[in-house]
Amino acid sequence: MSRIRSEKGDAVTRRSPGRLTISDVAAKAEVSLSTVSRVMNGSTKVDPALTERVREAAFALGYAASPLARSLVLGKTQTVSVVVPDLGNPTFQGALRGLSSGAASANYHVLVADSFEDPSKEAELAIEARRRSDGIVLCAPRMSDDELNALLPQIAPAVVINRTPTSARVPVVAADYRSGFAQLLNHLNGLGHKRLLFLGGAEGSASNRDRLAAVDDFGLAHPETTIDVLSGYVTFAEGYASANAVIDSKATGVLAFNDLVAMGLLSALSERGVSVPGDVSVTGFDDIQFAQYTTPPLTTAAVPTPELGAQAWARMWDLLNDRQPAYNLSFGPLVVPRGTTGPIS
Structure with a gap:
């Protein structure tokens, strides 16, 4: 099988014996190869009468354009890329589900690249992924503002x-993390907690900066309320490892960067015999699907x-x-109050 060019320079495929191609449709419809190419790829600039003739010819022949042929004609991959900081985080998995569902409805595939919370890798990953796709979505990039602004035009x-x-x-x-975190602070304050601890996230995280801004506003x-801040807590394991620092802080209310950190902390506190919320109240952030099944259920x-x-995806499609x-x-x-928070004892 060999490739030829139509008069418009469109890539098409020469017919192999027994296999239908775009050439067969063009011959039956008595139109050019480029006209068939445009119709098959959804162009709205073809005369309606010609469009109908091409579709009738394709239907009569039982021809359907392959995704590969369509990509060659359009110079497109039918793929979009997504760069995420941590594919193991259920928060990013949720965003990917929503994006992938929309992409699938438009016959697009999604290529995922994981930076493993390493900001130094994000730009290289994004550029390489973009070469393999028609567009790219950056999910919560950790790089600096200057790096992000320089990368996006590329x-x-x-x-x-x-x-x-x-x-x-x-x-x-985006999610308004500043307002969401302010709601959690007010929730604990309303329960009488005056000594709080924030287990903050990665230093380069923009959403962590939003949470810190809410802490400053609240302070x-x-x-009358004391709010201590620790940094570098993103994963379940890091939340688990924070238990000693939490106990030593004497805080009666702990705000974790996300639900994974909160769940890790709950596990460690349970092992140490610390009652939640009797001794300390704990909040997470994101409401991942497991949050309601912790013991007690996570606020x-x-x-x-x-x-x-x-x-x-809707914006990428545009x-x-x-x-x-x-x-x-x-x-x-929105705050979802559950069993890990209660009045100060």
């Missing part, structure tokens, strides 16, 4: 989840991560079709 079209670039103009969908409004702030992914993407979107997390 990998366009791009959409960003849970991060707002300071200068590059790209579609953004100014509630000078957290719910983030609609599948919807974040779905909205990111970019891929040369349309103005929808406005940037921010979701406000």
Whole structure:
């Protein structure tokens, strides 16, 4: 089998014996190869009468364009890439589910690259992934603002989840971590807790900076409350390892960076005979699917991560079709009170 070019330069396939190709459809419809190519790939610029003739010919012959042939004609891969900091984190898995569902409805595939929480790898991963796809989604990138702003023009079209670039103009969908964390602080304050501890996340995390901003706001409004901050807690294991620091802090309320950290802490406190919420109240963040099944069930702030992914895909689809993407979107997390928080004893 060999490839030829139509008069418009479109890549097509020469017929092999017994196998239908675009040439057969063109011959039956009595149109050019380029016209068939445009019709098969959904172009709206072909005369409606010619479009109908091509479709009738394809139906009569039982011809369906293969994804590979379509990619060759359009110069597209029918793939979008996603770069995430940690594929093992259920929060990012939720966003991927929402994005993948939308992509599948448009016959697109999703290529995933994991930076393993290493900001130094993100730009290289993103550039390489973009070479293999038609567009890219950066999910909560950890790199600096300057690095992000420099990268985005190189990998366009791009959409960003849970991060707002300071200068590059790209579609953004995000959760309002600042307001969500403020709600958790107010929740513990309403239960009478005046000595709090925040098990903060990675230093380069923008969502961690948003949480710290909420801590600063709360501290100014509630000078009678003490809020200590520790850094570097992202995973279940790190939450588990924080137990001694939590006990030594004498805090009556602990706010974990995310649900994984909170769940790790709950496990370690249980082993040490520390009662939750009798001795200390604990909150998470994200409301991953396991949060309601901890012992006791975890108080957290719910983030609609599948919807974040779905909205990111909607904006990517607009970019891929040369349309103005929808406005940037921010979701406000809501506190879900459960059994790990209670009145100070």
